Amino acid sequence: xxxxxxxxxxxxxxxxxxxxxxxxxxxxxxxxxxxxxxxxxxxxxxxxxxxxxxxxxxxxxxxxxxxxxxxxxxxxxxxxxxxxxxxxxxxxxxxxxxxxxxxxxxxxxxxxxxxxxxxxxxxxxxxxxxxxxxxxxxxxxxxxxxxxxxxxxxxxxxxxxxxxxxxxxxxxxxxxxxxxxxxxxxxxxxxxxxxxxxxxxxxxxxxxxxxxxxxxxxxxxxxxxxxxxxxxxxxxxx
Amino acid sequence: xxxxxxxxxxxxxxxxxxxxxxxxxxxxxxxxxxxxxxxxxxxxxxxxxxxxxxxxxxxxxxxxxxxxxxxxxxxxxxxxxxxxxxxxxxxxxxxxxxxxxxxxxxxxxxxxxxxxxxxxxxxxxxxxxxxxxxxxxxxxxxxxxxxxxxxxxxxxxxxxxxxxxxxxxxxxxxxxxxxxxxxxxxxxxxxxxxxxxxxxxxxxxxxxxxxxxxxxxxxxxxxxxxxxxxxxxxxxxxxxxxxxxxxxxxxxxxxxxxxxxxxxxxxxxxxxxxxxxxxxxxxxxxxxxxxxxxxxxxxxxxxxxxxxxxxxxxxxxxxxxxxxxxxxxxxxxxxxxxxxxxxxxxxxxxxxxxxxxxxxxxxxxxxxxxxxxxxxxxxxxxxxxxxxxxxxxxxxxxxxxxxxxxxxxx
Numbered sequence: 001x002x003x004x005x006x007x008x009x010x011x012x013x014x015x016x017x018x019x020x021x022x023x024x025x026x027x028x029x030x031x032x033x034x035x036x037x038x039x040x041x042x043x044x045x046x047x048x049x050x051x052x053x054x055x056x057x058x059x060x061x062x063x064x065x066x067x068x069x070x071x072x073x074x075x076x077x078x079x080x081x082x083x084x085x086x087x088x089x090x091x092x093x094x095x096x097x098x099x100x101x102x103x104x105x106x107x108x109x110x111x112x113x114x115x116x117x118x119x120x121x122x123x124x125x126x127x128x129x130x131x132x133x134x135x136x137x138x139x140x141x142x143x144x145x146x147x148x149x150x151x152x153x154x155x156x157x158x159x160x161x162x163x164x165x166x167x168x169x170x171x172x173x174x175x176x177x178x179x180x181x182x183x184x185x186x187x188x189x190x191x192x193x194x195x196x197x198x199x200x201x202x203x204x205x206x207x208x209x210x211x212x213x214x215x216x217x218x219x220x221x222x223x224x225x226x227x228x229x230x231x232x233x234x235x236x237x238x
Numbered sequence: 239x240x241x242x243x244x245x246x247x248x249x250x251x252x253x254x255x256x257x258x259x260x261x262x263x264x265x266x267x268x269x270x271x272x273x274x275x276x277x278x279x280x281x282x283x284x285x286x287x288x289x290x291x292x293x294x295x296x297x298x299x300x301x302x303x304x305x306x307x308x309x310x311x312x313x314x315x316x317x318x319x320x321x322x323x324x325x326x327x328x329x330x331x332x333x334x335x336x337x338x339x340x341x342x343x344x345x346x347x348x349x350x351x352x353x354x355x356x357x358x359x360x361x362x363x364x365x366x367x368x369x370x371x372x373x374x375x376x377x378x379x380x381x382x383x384x385x386x387x388x389x390x391x392x393x394x395x396x397x398x399x400x401x402x403x404x405x406x407x408x409x410x411x412x413x414x415x416x417x418x419x420x421x422x423x424x425x426x427x428x429x430x431x432x433x434x435x436x437x438x439x440x441x442x443x444x445x446x447x448x449x450x451x452x453x454x455x456x457x458x459x460x461x462x463x464x465x466x467x468x469x470x471x472x473x474x475x476x477x478x479x480x481x482x483x484x485x486x487x488x489x490x491x492x493x494x495x496x497x498x499x500x501x502x503x504x505x506x507x508x509x510x511x512x513x514x515x516x517x518x519x520x521x522x523x524x525x526x527x528x529x530x531x532x533x534x535x536x537x538x539x540x541x542x543x544x545x546x547x548x549x550x551x552x553x554x555x556x557x558x559x560x561x562x563x564x565x566x567x568x569x570x571x572x573x574x575x576x577x578x579x580x581x582x583x584x585x586x587x588x589x590x591x592x593x594x595x596x597x598x599x600x601x602x603x604x605x606x607x608x609x610x611x612x613x614x615x616x617x618x619x620x621x622x623x624x625x626x627x628x629x630x631x632x633x634x635x636x637x638x639x640x641x642x643x644x645x646x647x648x
Contacts, residue, residue: 014573017569017571017572018572019572020571020572020599023600027601144567189567189569190568191572195592195595225591225594225595225598228594228607232588232592232609233591236560
């Protein structure tokens with residue numbers, strides 16, 4: 001068994017320990033005897049057809065500008081893959097860009113790539129702090145948010161979860177993240193996958209199921225360290 | 239101004255100390271409101287002017303090196319070695335050292351200021367020289383983003399009246415513009431050991447910058463070799479680690495800019511005997527075992543500490559807190575590569591569990607997870623076979639220092 005993990009813009013969009021998400025996917029594959037190959041996508045390169053998992057993180061503003069043109073070029077291919085149920089995780093900056101648009105404080109609209117039915121408007125304050133959310137399929141999720149954009153979800157996406165600590169998408173509708181097919185968007189860093197191994201395993205299992213064409217049961221791993229760190233993170237002040 | 243401000247400030251300082259508030263903010267706050275020109279009036283008269291040391295990593299030890307090098311040249315140096323590196327802290331340090339008559343008996347001020355406060359400082363006081371070390375990711379929840387940090391240093395550079403001393407190897411610092419720039423750098427041989435923030439997880443550079451450097455760190459083995467202009471000097475150093483040796487090159491470049499006639503051999507001699515600042519590679523002895531304490535506050539500092547210090551002869555503890563001064567977001571631990579470590583005896587601090595999890599994914603074995611720092615140190619020092627090394631974030635470092643120097647674990 002082998003999974004190909006596409007990492008979008010690892011150089012430009014790597015602000016908040018996002019490397020940890022890739023490492024978590026790779027190790028949780030390897031520990032089960034599944035080979036994992038990471039393909040780093042840099043601007044100007046093509047997207048391979050046989051991608052099993054897609055991941056993209058957040059970046060600082062100046063870096064975000066340098067990837068926007070390329071992102072628009074690869075957008076049709078990414079949309080095709082997401083619509084074909086390829087498990088995908090986008091965090092913070094790329095979560096916003098997967099939506100319809102980002103409206104800056106000056107009212108200027110930056111087009112997104114319209115994969116997720118949502119839009120983002122710059123807020124006055126940065127929303128910063130520890131976050132705990134409750135989700136239907138992954139139990140409690142912990143993370144850390146640091147964003148000024150306020151995101152609103154449309155009809156065609158479901159939220160990832162509901163807030164029990166922190167701000168989430170916009171600080172007032174108590175929702176965090178978005179889900180569409182097997183694509184998950186979220187503001188949560190931490191990074192999100194190491195302390196939420198159910199979410200990491202969901203991405204891996206969905207990828208294997210697509211290859212096998214039938215439901216897969218993943219081999220059990222000892223998650224004592226993951227669960228301890230999760231528990232402590234959930235008790236930290238917002 | 240001034241006499242009444244001095245008397246008032248000194249009185250408030252005494253009162254707050256009597257009440258047991260060691261904190262230095264209140265007198266500074268009062269003077270800031272009452273006498274906005276206070277800092278300008280006093281520091282503006284120093285014969286050799288005001289030097290500001292800023293950058294993400296290594297400020298405290300570099301400031302100490304600069305101050306001690308000037309002292310060895312016979313100058314009376316005013317410095318803010320209280321660790322309170324913002325404008326009010328500077329005011330408090332002035333109040334403590336100024337005579338009631340207004341006499342402020344110093345030749346030069348050497349001030350450590352973090353990037354954001356350096357800009358604020360430049361608005362209230364004259365800056366003659368700035369030594370700018372590096373821009374790396376640090377406590378993003380406090381400063382915003384790395385480009386903003388670089389902008390802060392650019393603002394400081396712009397107002398420096400005489401010269402700005404820049405690390406030419408840092409992609410953001412190297413391109414800072416100023417009236418008069420002087421560079422310090424590394425040899426090609428050393429550049430690969432010194433990742434900038436951009437290539438922390440990608441390929442390392444192999445060529446140093448081509449900008450002309452006044453001082454370069456050429457080699458670093460048991461001894462350090464510096465070039466000053468065309469001449470090379472080799473010396474042992476008490477400060478440890480490649481990043482301290484590199485910042486020493488910056489300190490030398492600064493001294494040679496302020497005092498161009500200073501004797502190089504004598505400078506190198508003085509440099510050799512300077513020790514690291516508080517918590518930055520200090521060594522303590524507990525029950526006859528050597529314990530080294532290293533501050534790690536961001537990915538690049540942590541990576542460099544690991545590269546500089548790790549060997550198999552030490553037992554290692556890592557203490558991660560998540561207070562505001564540490565950075566509340568511990569995501570940064572995932573930007574550090576721990577694979578060079580063979581074993582960590584204990585992780586500790588409020589995020590001991592996060593650290594243990596991070597090590598698990600680099601397949602580094604962790605002996606124990608003990609959140610309480612005192613208990614963790616007791617565990618670390620239980621056997622006396624090997625010297626110990628503790629990597630700690632800022633507030634963990636302060637706490638550990640208290641525990642060790644108070645010997646309260648014994």
